[in-house]
Amino acid sequence: MDFLTRLLGGSSQKKKAAANNPQQRLARFKQRYNQILQTWQKSETLANDRDALSNVRRGFQALTAILNDESRSPAPHLCLAYAAADQIYTAVSKIAATSHDEGVVRDAVGVYNALIDSEEEDFLENDVFAVSLMNFIGRTVGSGSMGVGEDIEADIVELLFGIAAKIRLQPEILPVWFTTAAADSNGRLVNRKVDFAGVTQKEDFPLCYQLIDHVHHEGRIGDFARTGLLYIFESASKSMTLEQWIVNSDLPTLMASGLGALYSQLSRKLSILHPDEGMPLILALSDYTEMQSNAQAESFFSDDFQSHMVTFLSYLTFWQDVLEHCRSIDVRHTLIDHFQVLFLQQLLYPSLLESSDVDGGSAVAVLTYLRRILDALDHPELVHMILHYLLALPDYAATSPKAPRSSVTLKRRQSLMLLNLDKDDDRMNPSLFNLVDLVLGSTVSRNPQTVIASLKLTTVILGKNHGYALGSMIKIMDVNQKDPHRTSGALDAELETYLNLAIGLAGESGVDDAYNTHLKDKLSLLESHPCTLKALALPVTPVKAGFFDSEVGPREVGPHYLVPEDPLFKALLDLLLRFLTNDVETNLALTEAIINLGTCSQLRLEGWLSVDPVDYRFRDDDLEPDQFSTDSLRDMYRANRQPTWDSSATPPLLACLQSLQAQVDALRDDIQGWEDHVSSRKLAFKFHEDILEANKTAPTPIKVAKPVETPAGSWTPQIPKYMLDGPTTPSRAQSPRGRKEGLDTRGTPAASPVSSMLGGATLIGSPARGASPFTAPRGANRQTLILDVNANFATITNSDLLKRRIRFRRTAGSQTVEVMLSKYMPPPRSPPEKGSEAADPIAEAEAEAGDDGDDIREASLLHIITNVVILQEFVLEIVALMQVRASLFGEVKFA
Structure with missing residues (x-):
């Protein structure tokens, strides 16, 4: 036995030594390579010879294995030296291109990867290698090529990315992959530009054109292509020839046109209504299912739309990354100019101009796309360009980048502007119709979806790009006096007024816990606001903003008042006055x-x-004490007095909320058990939220995924989080609170300053949990709890009392809404049958208007109770906002 063991061991050691022997490895390599050549030469038509294709594939795989093994072995590396001297890659390229077989192409890519990853023999510095590789790629994935599967195409683009990464790290190899015959004797590029679009010069830099051909793809292909092209633009600052070549080429035109192509793939008509399956609880406990969308509109929540939207936003983010990393001023200006003319002025603005509220979805689509664009962008120049143009802010040229441009980029910009002027007419001028007009018109629309989309866009602009909204979307008056006039006593009186209003709407249960949570949320929201960041920042010495040559941005925001007649604010108040009959999603927005x-x-x-x-009015009997020890004590006493005010001095927002409170009081007086219904609704939201939290924290079975082998030298780009996260319904959809994300924010990046609003515990109902229909039995498993909750929710929605519909009448020109309770009790409205013709919500609403122009609306009691709970949360938010502002910004005086 020992003899056999030693014999077998010795044989194994001999085989291992033979495998590591450079000479024997070279012999095997030559043998395999010659077999491939012989198979190729003997086959008359390689594409139709399956046996020959199999032999070629096995040969390529063997070459790759030997090269990878040699790269891990100590020198000498004879196989790599032989591959470089004999230029085997030339034959590999020809064989793979003539095979018309995806398997052969995949294995050929493996051979190229092995040669590049070896980092020996300077393959990337070899002109013949570069030409051979680009010819191979052009024949396989180029225009009019054989066509391969997405997985193979991704491998090829990954290979291109690896070369771009090497060029970025080793600029000296750039001339191997980028050559131009237009340079003079001093190496300066001769201007070959003939028109604004630039010159197509694929023969100069085929690597760059291959990358730009794939930047629009989804998944790995697009990620590798965009990152590789990003490295190319970053390398332009290290090569004057490449910099001038990019400026003169059609590369900026292709990039802007590609962005426009992806935008054009988005549906022209969009529906943002949630599907019945998986509808958020807060929407299910309302009349939301009665809302019908246009059958021609694509659903925001469909997988196809989400896929197109993610691809478009990824490419838009790529533009932002290019401008962020490109150190070349001329290249950056050229890209920005093309973005402005070819995408913004010739595509984005016309889609805004052509949108309509009567066709059932085009206005919704444009408003939603603009919101997603502004939410995804953080680059100051892109944001400035979009908002400055769409909002028709005055004199764009005076506020555009002021750094001196080179003669080439200056002439190019002039030609772009002239081109745009030639094509534009009076109808294509933002000074006549702009984003402000669209938002104001959409906010007062009869179509709930249009209103929702407009409000969400308004929220993004107000929260993230506030400086651009001043003077355009909202009308303001500057304040010369910076010291506060409000007193601490007045603040206490106002807080008490709002707080009593909140309790009067939906009871006192859970108010303390909810209010404490709102205080934390509002502090976080205020601290993240761009105006707060400037107001609370420590004074520092101004520093030059790196390689950015300009500091474009919104107007300087100083202290200001809101003009009472502001159209947008009046539209918001008008919506607020109809709060109880609005759909739930409109109220959340x-x-x-x-x-x-x-x-x-x-x-x-x-x-x-x-x-x-x-x-302010103070009571006559509120006299000051005769003596104060100091003047400061007298001032403190005066500042802490709580004033009153006449009804005519009531702030518009408070007056509107008081009108809503009167509507709720009328409902409370007429409907038996009103308080119990409201408390049960609050408890239902709380209990459902607890169930969801329990599902998140409960242990789940761990799925062990099969490990995926990654080829040596491969790289996976960093994919944004919003692309990795699956489409889920955020917490706001389950309760009246938790406004951390909107109801439709699938795929939305979570870094937006306006996305952090509310969170934490919701209002807790006052009835004991044991007396509630939503009792959680001890020891019950999660599945039983969910089934029990769903059954009880079905009981609520099927209740005849809660189906009772109540009408609200608002006389034309009046701010008073009459609750028509016992005067009018229409029968419950049954939802439309599936497949039936959807009703036009605009025509239906107009049909409900009175003959004298009165605004008449109706809603079920189920719907109204949900809105009352939301309204109480909103009032508590206002109280928390006022209190946090007072302490954070010193808005009131205490003396």
Whole structure:
């Protein structure tokens, strides 16, 4: 036995030694390579010879294995030296291109990868290698090529990415992959530009053109292509020839046209209604299912639309990354100019101009796309360009980048502007119709989806790009006096008024816990606001902003008042007055927009949210003590007095909320058990939220995925989180609170300053849990709890009492809404049958208007109760906002 063991061991050691022997390895390599050549030469038509294809594939795989093994072995590396001397890659390229077989192409890519990853023999510095590789890629994935599967195409683009990464790290190899015959004797590039589009010069830099041909793809292909092209633009600052070549080429045109192509793939008509399956609880406990979308509109929540949207936003983010990393001023200016003319002015703005509220979805689509674009962009130049143009802010040229441009880029910009002027007419001028007009018109629309989309876009602009909204979307008056006029006593009186209003709407249960949570949320929201960041920042010495040659941005935001006649604010108040009959999603977007309006540290609350100090009234019997030891004590006493005010001095927002409270009081007086219904609804939201939290924290079976072998030298780009996260319904959809994300924010990046609004515990109902229909039995498993909750929710929605519909009448020109309770009790409305013709919500709403122009709306009791719970949360948000602002910004005086 020992003899056999030693014999077998010795044989194994001999085989291992033979495998590591450079000479024997070279012999095997030559043998395999010669077999491949012989098979190729003997086959008359390689594409139709299956046996020959199999032999070639096995040969390529063997070459790859030997090269990878040699790269891990100590020198000498004879196989790599032989591959470089004999230029085997030339034959590999020809064989793979003539095979018309995906398997052979995949194995050929493996051979090229092995040669490049060896980092020996300077393959990337070899002109013949570069030509051979690009010819191979052009024949396999180029235009009019054989066509391969996405997985193979991804491998090829990954190979291109690896070369671009090497060029970025080793600029000296750039001339191997980028050559131009237009350079003079001094190496300067001769201007070959003939028109604004630039010159197509694929023969100069085929690697770059291959990357740009794939940047629009989804998944790995697009990620590798975009990152590789990003490295090319970054390398332009290290090569004057490449810099001038990019400026003169059609590369910027292709990039802008590609962005426009992806935008054009998005549906022209869009529906943002949630599907019945998996509908959020807060929508299910309302009349949301009665809303019908246009059958021609694509659903925002469909997989196809989400896929197109993610691809478009990825490419838009790629533009932002290029501008962020490109150190070449001329290249950056050229890209920005093409973005402005070819995408913004010739595609994005016309889609805004052509949108309509009567065709059932085009206005919704444009508003939603603009919101997603602004939410995804953070680059100051792109944001400035889009908002400055779409909002028709004055004199764009005066606020555009002021750094001196080279003669080439200056002439190019002039030609672009002239081209745009030639094609534009009076109808294509933002000064006549712009984003402000679209938002204001959409906010007062009869179509709930249009209103929702407009409010969400408004929220993004107010919260993230606040400086651009001032003077355009919202009308303001500057404040010369910086010292506060409001007193601490007035603040206490206002907080008490709002708090009593909140309790009067939906009871006192859970208010303390909810309010404490709102305080934390509002502090976080205020601290992240761009105006707050500037107001609270420590004074520092101005520093030059790196390689950025300009500091474009919004206007400087100083202290200001909101003009009482502001059209947008009046539209928000008009929506708020109809809060009880609005659909739930409109109310969530409305409250978020109003709260974001109040988060600007420079906007004074007087006149719209709080009482103007000139209207304070103090009681006659509130006399000052005869003597104070110091003047400061007298001032403190005066500042802490709680004033009153006349009804005419009531802030518009408070007056609107008081009108809603009167509507709720009328419902409470007429409907038996109103308080119990409201408490049960609050408890239902709380219990359902607890169930969801329990599902998140409960242990789940761990799925062990099969490990995926990654080829040596491969790289996986960093994919944004919003691309990796599956489409889920955020927490806001389950309760009236938790406005951390909107109801439709699938795939939305979570870094937006306006996305962090509410969170934490919701209102807790006052009835004991044991007396509630939502009792959680001890020891019950999660599945049983969910089934039990769903059954009880079905009982609620099927209740005849809660199906009772109530009409609200608002006389034309009046701010008073009459609740028509016992006067009118229409029968419950049954939802439309599936497949039936969807009703036009605009025509239906107009049909409900009275003969004298009165606004008549109706909703079920189920729907109204849900809105009352949301309204109480909103009022608590206002109280928390006022209190946090007062302490954070010193808005009230204590002396």
